[in-house]
Amino acid sequence: MYFCTNLLFRLLSNHLRKPIQEMIYPIVAYGDPVLKKVAQPIDKNSSLDIKKLAEDMFETMYQAKGVGLAAPQIGMSIRMFVIDAEALDDEDEKLKGMKKVFINAQMLEETGEEWAFEEGCLSIPGIRGDVERKDKITIRYNDLDWNEHTETYEGLAARVIQHEYDHIEGKLFIEYLAPVKKQVIKNKLTGIAKGIVKVDYRMKFVK
Secondary structure, three states: OEOOOOEEOOOOHHHOOOOOOOOOOOEEOOOOHHHHOOOEOOOOOOOOOHHHHHHHHHHHHHHOOOOEEEHHHHOOOEOEEEEEHHHHOOOOHHHOOOEEEEEEEEEEEEEEEEEEEEEEEOOEEEEEEEEEEEEEEEEEEEOOOOOEEEEEEEHHHHHHHHHHHHHHOOOOHHHHOOHHHHHHHHHHHHHHHOOOOOOOOOEEOOO
């Protein structure tokens, strides 16, 4: 399974909310510097139409069969990500109806036992690995109407958010992998960066 991503997961065919001819945005591939940058906050008074951007990000994510997508993955180094984790509700019933947009998120706390789960990423297709993360998080963010929220999540919900939050912090899930696993995937990562990869969604590679 995939999150962000083709992030970790078995996704159902009906996860696509409506048919579209083409993804709104191509997914930025591993190797692009934007994926390693700490994203910048969004100014509430900027001309950016965050509601339209969120809609387009969801459409892009659904087309790629992901459950989350961060702005850096479409080439925008801003602190925004979207998730729709309902496709994972067979893993955790608490995920039903969990469709959210996070703007200018700040992780306040990560607590609890660490647990491993297989993750993947739309920007790093074909590569998966067990990642250990804390079980519980508290995060502060703004919604599309600029209302501020401070919320606590546990289990898979926390993990999906942690994965996407890492993207706006310039961090990729492969950085958590064991050294041996990193060696195993080294050549595959090089191939992805060069565009030597087969996917069923549009991607943007470093030229």
